[in-house]
Amino acid sequence: MQQPNDVKQLIEKYLAGQCTEQEKAFLETWYLNYTEQSLPQLSAAQLKDIQNSFPQVLGSDRKSIAVWTRLAAASVLLFAIAGTYLVLHKNKPLLAEQYVSPAIKPGNNKAILTLANGNKVVLTDAGIGKLADEGNSIVEKTTSGQLVYNAKPETGAAAELFNTLETPKGGIYDVVLADGTKVWLNAASSLKYPTSFTGKQRRVELHGEGYFEVAKNKAMPFIVTSNNQQVEVLGTHFDISAYDDDNGVYKTTLLEGSVRLNMQTILEPGEQAINTNQKIRVKQVDTEDAIAWKNGKFKFKNENIQDLMRKIARWYDVEVVYDGEMTRKDFSGTVSRFDNIVKILTMLESTHTIHFKIEGRRITVMP
Numbered sequence: 001m002q003q004p005n006d007v008k009q010l011i012e013k014y015l016a017g018q019c020t021e022q023e024k025a026f027l028e029t030w031y032l033n034y035t036e037q038s039l040p041q042l043s044a045a046q047l048k049d050i051q052n053s054f055p056q057v058l059g060s061d062r063k064s065i066a067v068w069t070r071l072a073a074a075s076v077l078l079f080a081i082a083g084t085y086l087v088l089h090k091n092k093p094l095l096a097e098q099y100v101s102p103a104i105k106p107g108n109n110k111a112i113l114t115l116a117n118g119n120k121v122v123l124t125d126a127g128i129g130k131l132a133d134e135g136n137s138i139v140e141k142t143t144s145g146q147l148v149y150n151a152k153p154e155t156g157a158a159a160e161l162f163n164t165l166e167t168p169k170g171g172i173y174d175v176v177l178a179d180g181t182k183v184w185l186n187a188a189s190s191l192k193y194p195t196s197f198t199g200k201q202r203r204v205e206l207h208g209e210g211y212f213e214v215a216k217n218k219a220m221p222f223i224v225t226s227n228n229q230q231v232e233v234l235g236t237h238f239d240i241s242a243y244d245d246d247n248g249v250y251k252t253t254l255l256e257g258s259v260r261l262n263m264q265t266i267l268e269p270g271e272q273a274i275n276t277n278q279k280i281r282v283k284q285v286d287t288e289d290a291i292a293w294k295n296g297k298f299k300f301k302n303e304n305i306q307d308l309m310r311k312i313a314r315w316y317d318v319e320v321v322y323d324g325e326m327t328r329k330d331f332s333g334t335v336s337r338f339d340n341i342v343k344i345l346t347m348l349e350s351t352h353t354i355h356f357k358i359e360g361r362r363i364t365v366m367p
Helices: 004-015 021-033 044-053 305-316 341-349
Strands: 063-065 086-088 112-114 120-122 129-134 137-141 147-151 162-167 171-176 182-185 189-194 202-213 222-226 229-233 237-242 249-256 259-261 265-267 271-276 279-284 297-303 319-322 331-336 355-359 362-366
Touching: 162 171, 182 189, 222 237, 229 237, 229 249, 249 259, 265 271, 265 279, 297 305, 305 319, 305 341, 305 362, 331 341, 341 355
Parallel strands: 147 171, 202 222, 319 362
Antiparallel strands: 112 120, 112 162, 129 137, 137 147, 162 189, 171 182, 182 202, 189 202, 202 237, 222 229, 229 259, 237 249, 249 271, 259 265, 271 279, 297 331, 355 362
């Protein structure tokens, strides 16, 4: 364990803007568990800077965290049972900390593109530039790793061809369709779409979760089908979550413009439609929660452990099993999707309502 002098040196490096990500993470953990006795000797100016930079710690021997400020990403890290603060007990080992699995890493930019002729292109391994010639479009991979469909100049009518972009567990990818529409796919998702749009509609098929920024074209509405749900738009920004393993619950969240679900329910910006067995309920939401995944975050709000662990399993590509009766408490919080999985599980364990065992790529959840 680092001694006060070591901590003092790290603080001085942090104030000088010279800390590595690992050193910043250590300082976060140290600050959330320090006692007045372990606080290193700092100047008044240094102490003031630290107190302004780190979250305030309330209480004495049991410290409730009101806010966790992540220095590197300026994001909030707060796991708590809904309606309560997260309580940390010092000197009590947490189960997840006892296991290290270097093989479990956060997801990254990877996907498989299936062309109209059935050939598959592993985009992670594909080179930059032209990947295929599909109907009236040239398929390219940009230097940033994005998939783009560019219309061929002076082309005539061509047969309608379909491509499918599929992300595995632990994968994420974005594509610019032939009409200029941008789509971001979350982990374990797929999007089927024509290589160029013809006729009176632009129609695509989604499984899993996708965020859409639809190019405006009043003469050709954009339609997203997912299982038994249909979302129709003219030009707008929205997110659809339609995973098969989410117990038949599909969520459509509108950020900009307007959309119509199943030819009847119209959403306004800031609204979310929850479709369960063809029964649609609409509510006001914080739209940033719905697209947190696109921005590199997990955001949980009053979620049970099963729903929460499904998201973790998709992103870290792990198997989750349950042993015993699970807590009925809900969890809320925000954390980077690029943190080590052990850090996330340890924070959940700190609520003292749930515990984990890691064996290879299997995570056992226990009361």
